């Protein structure tokens with residue numbers, strides 16, 4: 330895949346209003362910043378450095394510094410690292426411009442071109458680490474893949490460069506220092522960020538969180554959140570939780586949360602206290618004895634072949650597309666016990682055989698799992714439940730009425746979403762799912778989709794239903 334420069338280097342630049350918000354929340358304000366080291370260790374063209382320099386100059390002016398002293402301190406206390414020479418030049422020019430506005434002319438700036446992953450000189454020395462680290466998924470990291478995997482926070486799963494920058498940033502902090510980053514909010518719940526989350530909780534680091542939710546300051550890229558971390562707390566501190574108001578360009582405080590309120594099952598969830606306690610209850614639901622299961626629907630890995638206007642009748646079953654509730658016809662090369670039929674059986678129908686032959690090259694190109702053969706579905710999920718009673722359900726909603734629950738009788742398959750396997754009545758499920766309560770739960774899970782939508786997994790849905798059904802039973 331050809332990557333854009335933006336994607337390959339994680340180059341999304343931060344708007345000034347967000348920079349100001351992060352610096353305010355981090356306490357990089359007033360005269361207390363004088364004589365304190367601040368670094369942006371992925372400074373790009375200097376969005377953070379310009380504001381850092383401006384604040385330093387203003388503070389120095391109000392403290393009555395001479396121009397010479399201010400110039401010397403800007404050289405000593407403002408730091409930047411950027412891997413790209415052109416961006417680093419721009420950052421340097423912009424920082425110098427910001428200083429000049431106050432009559433300061435530092436002889437040298439510590440805004441260096443370098444690879445932050447190999448940088449050690451700032452470790453344990455920075456009072457403030459501020460910035461917007463690069464977001465680059467591990468599969469897009471060609472040159473630095475091995476270097477990235479050596480970091481503790483980047484060992485598992487679909488890791489991302491921003492997790493490494495969290496590790497490096499925390500290492501750079503002096504005792505009692507503050508880190509303020511804007512980075513993907515996937516760190517709240519992704520498996521790859523589990524080590525980082527554990528570290529943040531064990532070291533009592535989280536002070537403030539701003540979830541930007543559906544608002545994406547960098548266009549159609551990641552969903553992000555601001556985290557303010559401070560080292561040195563002996564006891565678990567309360568985290569101030571804010572939501573971002575894009576119209577007013579400000580963070581609005583929602584609640585103060587203890588770690589055991591927002592850290593549930595190792596993931597982070599943020600919201601009002603009462604909503605989080607409802608969420609914690611759902612997380613504790615007894616899944617084993619629930620009168621239902623929730624699973625992922627059929628995955629053919631080539632719907633264009635298996636589903637639609639098929640030119641034959643044999644081996645065809647009705648299917649429902651869970652995301653829309655629409656009915657269609659599907660070629661189902663399995664028996665009622667989910668065993669794949671021998672190809673020779675299928676080929677007895679000449680039209681079916683001809684249809685398969687015409688598509689064979691394309692079917693063979695699918696990334697098949699396990700023992701699946703070329704004429705079967707790409708994945709085995711959902712196959713065993715075709716001949717059971719179930720309800721298909723879409724997994725992306727924005728409001729309660731977006732939910733689509735469709736009854737699927739025995740013999741009807743489900744694809745393109747989830748299904749609930751249960752003997753319960755449709756009315757009971759509808760009663761529970763077409764509700765503001767379910768919507769609030771899904772929103773709290775924080776799995777954002779474009780257009781203001783939220784998604785949820787089969788496990789999320791099962792938990793919710795298990796909990797609410799148990800409550801109904803008293």
Ligand SMILES: C[S@@+](CC[C@H](N)C(=O)[O-])C[C@H]1O[C@@H](n2cnc3c(N)ncnc32)[C@H](O)[C@@H]1O
Pocket residue numbers: 338339340341342343369370371372373374375376377410411412413416443444445446460461462463464
């Ligand atoms: C998301 S941008 C943020 C830039 C700036 N902090 C801002 O908020 O506008 C990330 C920057 O990190 C730089 N970068 C990527 N990998 C780096 C590395 N290993 N060392 C230093 N900088 C790196 C990219 O070139 C890019 O300019």
